[in-house]
Amino acid sequence: MIPGEERHRGWRTRARAARVIALRDLSATLRGQGIWAVLSVSFILVSYLSVGRSLWAIGTTGIVPMQNPFEYPLLLITTIASGYLTFCCMVGIARDRDEGTLEILFYGPVDAASYVAGKYIQAMLAFLVAAACAAGYCLVASLLTNLTVSSHVLQLIVLSFFTGSVVIAFGILLSIISRRLAGSIALFIGLMLIFVLIDAAHRVVLLLPVEQMSSGLVQVRVLLETLNDFMDWVSPPAYLRRGHEALQTGHASQYVISVLSCVVYTLMLLVGAGITLRHKGVGA
Amino acid sequence: MTKGRESKDHGRRFMRNVRRLAYLCACLMMVDVLGAVLAQVACASTPESERQLVYVVDAWDGRTYRTVFAPETVEGPLYLWARVDNILRLYDASVYYWPITQEYRLDKTSPMAELQGSLEVVKEGRAVASLPLRDFAFRVPFPGETSSLLVGSDATEAFLEYEQVERGYYDAVREYRQAMATWQNDMYAILRSVSQTGNPADPASLPVPPQPPVAPQYYVTAPEAGFCVNLPPGAYELRVVDRSGEVIAGSRRRLEVFEPRREGVGYTIMPESKWTVETNTHDPGEVLYVEREAVFYIRATSSTEVNELQYRRMVSPQKPLAGHGAGSIWTWVQGPDLLGLRMELLEDGVVVETLDARPYSVQQNPGPTLGYEIIEFDPTRPSMSGKRPTFSAFRIEIDPTPGARYAIRLVGGDGRELPNSYREIRVVRQEGRDLLVAVSVLPSLAAVGVAALRASRRRWHRKSRSADPVKDGG
Numbered sequence: 054m055i056p057g058e059e060r061h062r063g064w065r066t067r068a069r070a071a072r073v074i075a076l077r078d079l080s081a082t083l084r085g086q087g088i089w090a091v092l093s094v095s096f097i098l099v100s101y102l103s104v105g106r107s108l109w110a111i112g113t114t115g116i117v118p119m120q121n122p123f124e125y126p127l128l129l130i131t132t133i134a135s136g137y138l139t140f141c142c143m144v145g146i147a148r149d150r151d152e153g154t155l156e157i158l159f160y161g162p163v164d165a166a167s168y169v170a171g172k173y174i175q176a177m178l179a180f181l182v183a184a185a186c187a188a189g190y191c192l193v194a195s196l197l198t199n200l201t202v203s204s205h206v207l208q209l210i211v212l213s214f215f216t217g218s219v220v221i222a223f224g225i226l227l228s229i230i231s232r233r234l235a236g237s238i239a240l241f242i243g244l245m246l247i248f249v250l251i252d253a254a255h256r257v258v259l260l261l262p263v264e265q266m267s268s269g270l271v272q273v274r275v276l277l278e279t280l281n282d283f284m285d286w287v288s289p290p291a292y293l294r295r296g297h298e299a300l301q302t303g304h305a306s307q308y309v310i311s312v313l314s315c316v317v318y319t320l321m322l323l324v325g326a327g328i329t330l331r332h333k334g335v336g337a
Numbered sequence: 338m339t340k341g342r343e344s345k346d347h348g349r350r351f352m353r354n355v356r357r358l359a360y361l362c363a364c365l366m367m368v369d370v371l372g373a374v375l376a377q378v379a380c381a382s383t384p385e386s387e388r389q390l391v392y393v394v395d396a397w398d399g400r401t402y403r404t405v406f407a408p409e410t411v412e413g414p415l416y417l418w419a420r421v422d423n424i425l426r427l428y429d430a431s432v433y434y435w436p437i438t439q440e441y442r443l444d445k446t447s448p449m450a451e452l453q454g455s456l457e458v459v460k461e462g463r464a465v466a467s468l469p470l471r472d473f474a475f476r477v478p479f480p481g482e483t484s485s486l487l488v489g490s491d492a493t494e495a496f497l498e499y500e501q502v503e504r505g506y507y508d509a510v511r512e513y514r515q516a517m518a519t520w521q522n523d524m525y526a527i528l529r530s531v532s533q534t535g536n537p538a539d540p541a542s543l544p545v546p547p548q549p550p551v552a553p554q555y556y557v558t559a560p561e562a563g564f565c566v567n568l569p570p571g572a573y574e575l576r577v578v579d580r581s582g583e584v585i586a587g588s589r590r591r592l593e594v595f596e597p598r599r600e601g602v603g604y605t606i607m608p609e610s611k612w613t614v615e616t617n618t619h620d621p622g623e624v625l626y627v628e629r630e631a632v633f634y635i636r637a638t639s640s641t642e643v644n645e646l647q648y649r650r651m652v653s654p655q656k657p658l659a660g661h662g663a664g665s666i667w668t669w670v671q672g673p674d675l676l677g678l679r680m681e682l683l684e685d686g687v688v689v690e691t692l693d694a695r696p697y698s699v700q701q702n703p704g705p706t707l708g709y710e711i712i713e714f715d716p717t718r719p720s721m722s723g724k725r726p727t728f729s730a731f732r733i734e735i736d737p738t739p740g741a742r743y744a745i746r747l748v749g750g751d752g753r754e755l756p757n758s759y760r761e762i763r764v765v766r767q768e769g770r771d772l773l774v775a776v777s778v779l780p781s782l783a784a785v786g787v788a789a790l791r792a793s794r795r796r797w798h799r800k801s802r803s804a805d806p807v808k809d810g811g
Contacts, residue, residue: 096777111627115631117616186780199764203622258662271661275662302642
């Protein structure tokens with residue numbers, strides 16, 4: 054039984070508590086060096102791996118058609134940022150629990166819902182700052198190289214905001230489920246790797262001409278496609294991919310469905326996290 | 338201690354399971370490799386043919402018609418392009434499996450019998466169409482160009498017309514040969530007279546050599562009978578009903594009719610410096626990036642985006658594995674060349690040049706020096722006489738002005754822009770790359786700067802407090 058949980062708290066009190074937690078943690082995140090260092094590293098990576106590569110291809114081939122050269126840079130930066138912020142969130146939750154801060158907070162006006170909401174809002178506000186920096190980077194890069202920033206970039210930022218929200222909610226749930234920080238981080242990284250690797254393996258197998266494959270490899274390909282279909286429902290990168298495809302093909306309804314699915318998925322994860330915290334208690 | 342031992346046991350068990358999984362994967366791979374080797378060995382034996390009903394399909398593939406066949410033994414539906422005429426024929430034929438290419442092949446040494454009747458198209462258990470056998474033929478231009486399907490009386494008339502054209506051509510060839518023989522005799526007589534008299538002949542009196550006739554630039558295939566299928570997208574069932582009204586056993590087949598996800602205008606771009614390295618752009622949202630002044634040859638085609646699985650199954654129904662696992666991929670199919678259009682080059686939104694597609698010939702440099710030259714095709718020039726142009730394209734020369742924005746688009750005879758033909762052309766700045774890396778470290782530098790500023794302010798506050806003990810409360 055969580056101390057103080059029996060007291061009735063109105064939504065207003067909860068919202069205030071969540072806001073205080075969110076602003077306190079946000080201030081700590083933005084004042085620290087970590088998020089800025091992560092942004093710089095991701096900018097450098099993107100400058101070499103994506104923008105630099107595009108420029109090199111144009112120089113070598115003479116002419117290169119591209120729909121949106123800043124799509125992948127933006128996705129890479131926001132993915133790295135969401136990963137980092139999830140990591141920070143998980144560390145924060147584990148620290149609060151291990152140091153007994155969580156217990157003290159729960160004696161006060163904080164309950165499971167406001168705590169989870171506070172952590173989530175903090176991470177999302179920090180993610181907004183990171184997304185704004187990523188958009189700024191794209192604009193500067195466009196001015197310097199004359200690669201175009203298409204109108205899709207704004208929609209892509211919105212999409213990455215919602216998929217980032219799923220990743221962060223996923224991390225919060227895992228850190229509450231797992232008692233140990235190392236365990237929750239290992240689980241988070243493991244699951245994300247599984248999601249990404251199945252998708253990557255599926256794409257690699259798709260590159261092979263099926264007519265020249267042995268029947269065993271074809272079965273692997275079909276199995277990967279089935280797994281990928283399943284992952285479409287549970288994997289945050291899959292939500293991002295679907296929304297991205299909808300943007301590329303101009304299917305507005307598919308894009309809206311992707312965003313709404315992210316919202317529903319995030320809510321499910323956060324509610325799951327709140328319920329788990331309420332049932333497991335705050336002890337280390 | 339107990340906890341530590343437990344976690345060690347857990348670790349060992351985990352590693353054991355990982356090893357087992359690795360062994361299992363290795364075994365599966367070995368079985369797979371062995372299977373592939375055995376399949377290759379099995380190729381050495383003569384394959385066995387079996388009689389079965391096959392659908393021979395003349396399917397529209399987005400660019401032209403291609404003839405494929407769908408054996409009974411390959412599971413899954415037939416795939417056809419929606420709202421386009423496709424031809425289906427049902428044959429009783431011998432078929433064998435060829436493991437090297439993993440496909441079924443028709444045994445052409447055995448007789449093939451076409452089955453007569455009418456094709457019933459069933460949707461959701463209800464017959465929606467009953468198609469009789471109709472004559473069809475293909476009008477085929479030069480190889481590689483799009484052939485067109487002619488159905489019914491059009492097919493027979495076109496074939497008769499082509500036969501007339503062909504006969505006319507052979508008559509003209511015969512006349513040309515006779516005229517050539519006469520001309521050679523005349524020339525021989527003149528030469529003999531010149532050599533006997535020593536007086537040169539008057540050039541104006543020399544007979545004009547005859548010109549060879551131009552061969553027909555197309556051919557039409559002989560009409561055959563088939564079922565002409567043109568359906569909206571959806572899932573159907575096919576069956577052939579014989580003259581007595583009975584469904585021919587083995588003729589039932591599922592049919593998936595699909596339509597493209599998107600349609601557009603595709604461009605095949607050949608830089609003058611590397612004309613064999615083609616770049617394709619199909620998506621109307623794509624921007625063309627160039628680096629410096631350059632000349633490009635651009636061919637315009639129609640383009641359609643289709644599902645990879647549906648497309649592969651449609652063009653290779655005889656391959657059991659074609660398209661498997663590719664249901665989530667979409668691919669652009671380059672369609673026929675767009676003819677009779679003009680290309681406009683725009684600079685900052687203003688049309689600066691209007692171009693026509695022209696034929697070009699690639700001429701290799703004479704001698705041992707490597708290199709080539711692309712020149713406009715002119716059949717009257719001796720070096721190009723009797724040859725065909727290498728390609729026909731719009732020639733675009735970009736001489737980039739800093740800050741200018743270029744674009745191309747296709748316009749019809751009425752001057753209207755063809756939808757999805759607009760492409761922006763941008764000139765990139767390579768020197769921006771190094772600056773971009775410098776810009777990338779700005780967030781970190783700014784954060785360090787702010788942190789240093791805050792630390793110095795804190796130090797200053799602490800100093801000022803220690804210097805003013807009253808304020809400090811001391």
